[in-house]
Amino acid sequence: MDVKTFDVPDVKLVTPKRFGDHRGFFSQTWTDREFRAEVADMGFVQDNHSLSVPKGTLRGLHYQKPPTAQGKLVRVVRGAIFDVAVDIRHGSPAFGRHVAVTLDAATGAQLWVPPGFLHGFCTLEDNCEVVYKVTDYYSPADDGGVAWDDPDIAIAWPVAPSAAVLSDKDTKHPRLKDLPAYFQYR
């Protein structure tokens, strides 16, 4: 598999090998042994799947605070998304900076979003299905978010602000500067 790193530490873009033939392809999308050696020790406990019908659906920016902080391995099984991870670990050399990549079903590329990051995505097509394993269970009490359009983060979302399709919850998050220091670097 191909593993790409970024100037934001610990985020990785992983593209597993696909074995194509006349039927289509086969791909190992995650194995504990290989990912532990080349990406991170993930220890997943939950697998998620979401469908976003309209193009321009924007989900984010989300986190779960400790003690149920989640790392996420994100991939797209239908369509294409603009996927974002924002480092919010206090003491990180990249605090407040983000990685943005396109993930699509055509390549099977996956983004590893470690614990201590905000995660969000915007769909680039209608009917996008996103699948992601997470390292801790969903905990509504620890679930939170930061404004997707926070000017301090300054994400170049591929949708006009007025056209973004948002949940009610995602219109009400605080800015990063007003978030308590939930995560520490190292």
Ligand SMILES: Cc1cn([C@H]2C[C@H](O)[C@@H](COP(=O)(O)OP(=O)(O)O[C@H]3O[C@@H](C)C(=O)[C@@H](O)[C@H]3O)O2)c(=O)[nH]c1=O
């Ligand atoms: C995230 C989650 C939600 N739910 C429920 C709560 C709610 O009734 C419904 C929809 O929840 P949300 O609006 O929070 O779903 P959504 O906006 O898709 O939230 C997700 O966004 C992406 C960007 C992430 O990174 C995920 O971790 C998660 O935060 O699903 C679960 O039962 N388990 C879960 O793990």
